[in-house]
Amino acid sequence: MKLKISLIVIAVALVTFGMSGAAFAFHNGGVAACESCHTMHNSKDGKVMSRVTNTIVTNNLVIGQAGIMLLQGSDQSSTCLNCHGANKATAGSYTILSLAQTVPTQRTPGGDFAWLKLPSGSKKGHSIVAVDYGLTAETTKAGNVAPGGTYPVAALNCISCHDPHGKFRKLSTGGFSMSGEPIASSGSYGADPTSGEAVGAYRLLGGKTYMPKSLANPALAFDEDAISAAAPNTYNASEAATEIVVNYGDSSAGAWCQQCHPKMHMSGSAINVHPNDQALGSTISGIYNSYVKTGDMGGGAAAGYTSLVPVAYDNITTNSQLAGHFTKGAAIASSDRVMCLSCHRAHASGFDYMLRFPIVEVMTGDQGGISSYQTGTDPAKSAVSGLTPAMMQAALYDRPATNFAIEQRTLCNKCHAKD
Secondary structure, three states, X not given: OHHXXXXXXXXXXXXXHHHHHHOOOOOOOOOOOHHHOEOOOOOHXXXXXXXXXXXXXXXXXXXXXXXXXXXXXXXXXXXXXXXXXXXXXEOXXXXXXXXXXXXXXXXXXXXXXXXXXXXXXXXXXXXXXEHHHOEOOOOOOHHHEOOOOOOEHHHOOHHHOEOOOOOOEEOOOOOEEOOOOOEEEOOOOOOOOEOOEEEEOHHHEOOOOOOOOOOOOHHHOOOOOOOOEEOOOOOOOOOOOOXXXXXXOOOOHHHHHOOOOOOOOOOOOOOOOOOOOEEOHHHHHHHHHHOOEOOEOOOOOOOOOOOOOOOEOOOOOOHHHHOOOOOOOOOOOOOOEEOHHHOEOOOEOOOHHHEOOOOOOOOOEEOOOOEEOOOOOOHHHOOHHHOOHHHHHHHOOOOOHHHOOOOOOOOOHHHHOOO
């Protein structure tokens, strides 16, 4: 009997440590450990898990009492931000979704929501509801629904887009499903499914039929597969020296976003604001490959691809083909596509409408003949959108102002070259 028990213990240990050793990330393409998000009796480690105020506290519920769905936060997004809202400012020190560091740089996976804490934060990103972190629904939207859509702002949570249990998977056939072949690894970093095994959907994104149970509106269930993309393992980090390039693929990356914003790009509509999921063509791709910065269409190694204005790789959905396809300065093809994420970040940014770059003012000024984010006293050249020079640089992922020209104009010119 002792031998049998010992063998069982060894087997369990091998499975546990073998699987954890192979895991690329915490979720590993699928559901994480249940206890990381839920608490059965609000008793793990003797800590009170749920919070119900707009400031982070840990003593307003008693042991044995849990929050909604036994979550470790007061709501879905608060639970996610317990991990994804933390920023390691200095060794052993964390700042949680605050401006205490002078600039918000929450660069964890799914970070950047700290920008919502600015006075004009409601314009800077998806206004998720995360009560524990002081994030509430934006009530200034017409009809209190998503711009160009019907998704209720009061129901906007992290799980509106991401399946918390990671059931969506890319099968060995290349198609997506919520069941079938087991998820062997993450599908976010270029791994392809193998015979008999699937990889998780990119970033745990929901696919066809997905809808959070808390929404309970079948009319808003997804009708698009998850985006095909491949990220490096250094994603969402400083780009002061090296650009972090996420390679997006397929022909419907923008259509996935349109599930909540269907009217934003309707063909023939009065609010058809910009082409989406459309091949760039030879003229636009030629401009893109030549434009460096204001006044410079010199081309060469300094031009080409930039993660500040990403495009989708034609109609490619194979993860390994996507991985590493675009690099800084690489030439793009006329068949590559513009999409929502060419101009917007997925979560939040330092600029209004969660844009990757500012569009309302010049980006830089002149400090003694050197390009600088500190633009002096001229109101026309003030720090962009009320950002301090340090915030401006952080919003551009630490790129120094000298990467751009003096009085650099908006990077819409990367495709349109009107300056």
